[in-house]
Amino acid sequence: MYEQRRNIKRTFVKTRKQIKDFLLSAKSREFFIFLFFFFMAGGFWLLQTLNNDYEADFSIPVKLKGIPNDVVITSEPASEIRVRVKDKGTVLLNYMLGKSFYPVQLNFEDYNSKDNVVKVAASEYEKSVVSQLNASTRLLSMNPDTLEYIYSTGISKRLPVRLCGKLSVERQYYLSDTLFRPDSVLIYAPAGMLDTIVAAYTQSVAFENISDTLIQQVPLLQPKGVKIVPSTVELMLPVDIYTEKTVEVPVEGINFPFGKVLRAFPSKVQVTFQVGLSRFRQIEAEDFSIEVPYDELLRLGADKYTVRLNKVPDGVRQVHCNPEQVDFLIEQESLN
DSSP, X not given: OHHHHHHHHHHHHHHHHHHHHHHTSXXXXXXXXXXXXXXXXXXXXXXXXXXXXXXXXXXXXXXXXXXXXXXXXXXXXXXXXEEEEEEEHHHHHHHHHTOOOOOEEEEHHHHXXXXXXXXXXXXXXXXXXXXXXXXXXXXEEEESSEEEEEEESSOEEEEEEEOOEEEEEOTTEEEOOOEEESSEEEEEXXXXXXXXXXXXXXXXEEEEEEOSOEEEEEEBOOOTTOEEESSEEEEEEOXXXXXXXXXXXXXXXXXXXXXXXXXXXXXXXXXXXEEEGGGTTTOOGGGOBEEEEHHHHXXXXXXXXEOOOSBOXXXXXXXXXXXXXXXXXXXXXXXX
């Protein structure tokens, strides 16, 4: 331990001596003299450069005050004004490093109109901008040149959410539903505009080859002059897989005269179809029907009837019957 301390001390003393010898050497003095004149020349160059005129862009906040309690701003108002100015580099550097711009304050009542629109031209707030600039600074432009606020006086209605976009699922899968949370939103807009809106639509989405339930936050389209609360909804796309099922459906005669009955061979037809796995147990034979009208059989002029399903439940596909035709007889019932 003692030997380690001696080694550290020896190294420190040696390093200090090397640094001292370097700083006191002739080469070191020449290097520092060079650095001195280099920075001096750089300083003169910088002062000369900053003394020239330049153009620069700055942002100034803007606020609309005095908004009545029953007024809802439905447009997306500008939160700042972009100004382009011209002045010497020293002044512009002060704006960049130390100058803080105060918000341009606009009073709602000063610009209110009957058409639910507040419009403020650049000339209206130019004085407020210029007052924050140096006397030597020249204002070149302001953007936007007009501030516009569209508002609603508390008028709103609740409308359903609708999906806008393209969806596709992998083979043998299907979308069992399209769900939103919430499924309706509040729409604020001027009365004339509100009457024309029938739903709130999502921004365009594209989901391809979906094979599992998808949950995603989706923003809603915000037309100009319309405010939607909330502005985003949760989209859920439940995905199910198709499976095959077969049921036996009886062939039934309808509108037969009294005393006459239909005899079909076979009396039941196998109906095979594809249905989502989640509904497999829900779909039964009673959800289908095969009805054979009496007058249709009379017009056939044959003893074979092509099977036709008169009732098919929602949510099934690829439905086919076996056999496709049945033999039939019209019998007179015995009244004994």
